[in-house]
Amino acid sequence: MKKYNSPENSRKADVLTLKEGITALLKAYRIQGKLNETVVVSSWERIMGKAVALKTQEVYISQGKLFVRLSSAPLKHELVMAKTRVLDLINAEVGEQVIKEVVFL
Template sequence: MGRNNDKPLKEAIEQLLNVYKLKRKFDETSLIAAWPELMGKAVANRTSQLYIRERKLFIRVESSVLKNELVMIRSEIIKRMNERAGSKVLDEIIFV
């Protein structure tokens, strides 16, 4: 005899995150953690102070050359990160 409310752990965790309105913050945190994997170690080592506020990703870039490169592929970075999250988490990237 199985219970009617049995569900996979993944589904239960997603439901929990949605009920307590933590899903968006969870997605933001996972994107920050995945930055080196998404952009590569070379870019990750030259960027710092990543954080997301109001659907904007803020990144400190020390190298002006790298900053220019990232500005040129800004829309691709946003697309890649939103695909990784599985929902629209980012609207804009701001380089500081």
């Protein structure tokens, strides 16, 4: 009869949790940055709200810059005035500085 505290059932030193394994995989393939960029683009509506998302035509990232094409000139002006706040919200969503600059088109 096996005991629950036996070495056969205990965790081995070389066994990783799923989170640690995924983090190691992303680091090994150097794709953490791309994943973070994808998270920013896909969560644009959640970060900025439904009203801004409805006026957004296109969101993409190139070389650390977030480009946002808007269909409303007054909204564009308002967001340009609050550019640093938008930048802080976006980077806070990911948990690290992924975006260095926001450009409204």
